[in-house]
Amino acid sequence: MKPKQAQRKPYDVGDYSVPQVAASMSSAPSSVPTGFTRPTGKTSAPCLISPPPQAGPSGAPVRLGVMASGSGSNFEALAQAITAGQLNATLPILIYNNPNAGVVERAQRHNVPTMLLNHRDYDSREALDQKITETLREHDVEWVIMAGWMRIVTPRLIDAFAQRIINIHPSLLPSFKGIRAIEQALDSGVTITGCTVHIVTAEMDSGPVLMQSAVPILADDTPESLHRRIQFQEHQILPGAIALAVEQTRCP
Numbered sequence: 018m019k020p021k022q023a024q025r026k027p028y029d030v031g032d033y034s035v036p037q038v039a040a041s042m043s044s045a046p047s048s049v050p051t052g053f054t055r056p057t058g059k060t061s062a063p064c065l066i067s068p069p070p071q072a073g074p075s076g077a078p079v080r081l082g083v084m085a086s087g088s089g090s091n092f093e094a095l096a097q098a099i100t101a102g103q104l105n106a107t108l109p110i111l112i113y114n115n116p117n118a119g120v121v122e123r124a125q126r127h128n129v130p131t132m133l134l135n136h137r138d139y140d141s142r143e144a145l146d147q148k149i150t151e152t153l154r155e156h157d158v159e160w161v162i163m164a165g166w167m168r169i170v171t172p173r174l175i176d177a178f179a180q181r182i183i184n185i186h187p188s189l190l191p192s193f194k195g196i197r198a199i200e201q202a203l204d205s206g207v208t209i210t211g212c213t214v215h216i217v218t219a220e221m222d223s224g225p226v227l228m229q230s231a232v233p234i235l236a237d238d239t240p241e242s243l244h245r246r247i248q249f250q251e252h253q254i255l256p257g258a259i260a261l262a263v264e265q266t267r268c269p
């Protein structure tokens with residue numbers, strides 16, 4: 018007779034214990050686990066995630082202005098969540114700063130209007146942020162989503178949309194802030210990293226956390242392989258985190 022398999026809890030993911038979808042405008046975990054050996058394995062290793070909440074918000078679709086600089090896979094995740102009826106939102110404008118950004122083609126495919134605001138055309142960060150703010154306002158944007166925006170933003174923009182700018186960062190904040198977060202995690206020797214969706218405040222990568230997903234670092238990970246698995250999780254949590262933030266501010 019076969020031994021009876023131990024029953025798994027709903028979000029049990031094999032050899033890794035159940036992590037968090039941390040929610041609410043609270044602060045991020047203060048440290049990442051250390052002292053473990055990195056698991057071996059290929060990209061099939063499970064990621065540590067609980068399912069994100071169903072992506073409201075209820076009421077009128079929220080108008081999201083997206084800012085992006087790169088390939089736009091997070092933009093794509095948003096657009097698809099909207100199309101699938103999982104996120105009650107519209108995308109009135111995509112702002113991008115890099116003329117070669119892959120995100121533009123994705124926006125065109127989803128019929129999202131685009132605007133190139135190239136930072137090289139502006140004398141200062143403030144001047145660029147002023148133009149971004151005006152553009153977002155012209156499109157009646159309610160919330161701003163920085164989906165891979167690779168520029169530091171200034172109070173000019175942050176104050177104009179106070180508590181209504183959301184960023185996605187490829188680490189479990191407050192660990193590994195700033196650029197090269199994935200390389201920082203690999204260099205540090207931690208065995209778990211991940212991604213964080215948070216509200217943008219004046220201090221970089223330090224605003225209230227909306228949602229996080231943990232990703233194990235494997236012994237043979239390269240920055241590229243790890244980034245791929247982190248991005249997969251980014252796409253899972255970004256729509257739900259936006260819904261959560263909007264819903265919270267709409268609550269009486």
Ligand code: GRF
Binds near residue numbers: 087088090
């Ligand atoms: C993401 O990994 C995000 O965490 C970081 O920039 C990357 C953007 O990727 N801020 P994509 O352009 O959405 O594919």
